[in-house]
Amino acid sequence: MKQHLVTISVDDGHPTDLRTRDLLEKYGLKATFYVPARNPERPVMSVSELRSLATRFEIGGHTLNHTPLKNLPKRKAWAEIYDGKKWLDDLLGLPTVSFCYPRGKFNALTAALVEEAGFLGARTCFFNLNSFPKNPFYWGVSTHASSHTSFIQLRHALLEGNLAGAVNYFGMFRASHDWEIHFGHALDYVAERGGIAHLYLHSWEMEAFQHWGKLESLLKRMASDARFRSVTNGELYKHYKEHDLTSPSCSHPPGDAR
Numbered sequence: 001m002k003q004h005l006v007t008i009s010v011d012d013g014h015p016t017d018l019r020t021r022d023l024l025e026k027y028g029l030k031a032t033f034y035v036p037a038r039n040p041e042r043p044v045m046s047v048s049e050l051r052s053l054a055t056r057f058e059i060g061g062h063t064l065n066h067t068p069l070k071n072l073p074k075r076k077a078w079a080e081i082y083d084g085k086k087w088l089d090d091l092l093g094l095p096t097v098s099f100c101y102p103r104g105k106f107n108a109l110t111a112a113l114v115e116e117a118g119f120l121g122a123r124t125c126f127f128n129l130n131s132f133p134k135n136p137f138y139w140g141v142s143t144h145a146s147s148h149t150s151f152i153q154l155r156h157a158l159l160e161g162n163l164a165g166a167v168n169y170f171g172m173f174r175a176s177h178d179w180e181i182h183f184g185h186a187l188d189y190v191a192e193r194g195g196i197a198h199l200y201l202h203s204w205e206m207e208a209f210q211h212w213g214k215l216e217s218l219l220k221r222m223a224s225d226a227r228f229r230s231v232t233n234g235e236l237y238k239h240y241k242e243h244d245l246t247s248p249s250c251s252h253p254p255g256d257a258r
């Protein structure tokens, strides 16, 4: 059975995430908000706002201080990953299963530490991907909700070793610059052939560029096409863990209680 999945990740816990939350609620879509305890670059929502967000949406780990992990000594990277998880687990009273690498920076050691800390999967900044990854700690997205030139897309993909993303960018994504059109190609592809259309956004970018209208039109489309099933990132990671995804007979949709 083909699965036509849509998922959304919202990074950084900026106070404008509450506007994104309102839009998601309006369209009945699920999402995962990756929230650090602190971010030296931008404000983070209050603890009470975070608790209230968690009653309806998944909250994922994004380290304690929004620190890029790739070049940190192991002990410091562990503290950022583990203490960030513990902070959320204690605050929300449930185990945090999803992780996202700050600025998309990680290496094999970082990925191993994230797994050891008890997360089930981790989202990267590998773009232009619409399928289940080979490793759940290398989870890619279809579209970053920010318009990039072809040069940036290609350079980013090559620097990250994301060759499939580079090929897809010119194929299924038609080298689109505008992120609304770019994600539209992901939705077209997944509606038709199955897979995962994954939109990754920063609410502060929606605010800075006044892209709320673009976001809303995509959410509307995701909600109105009956072929799509909306899942959290965590439901995808759990699904990955529970099923042999290489098997074509796997037909349990993620997010099903079982």
Ligand SMILES: [Zn+2]
Pocket (backbone or CB within 6 Å): 011, 012, 062, 066, 101, 102, 103
């Ligand atoms: Zn971030």
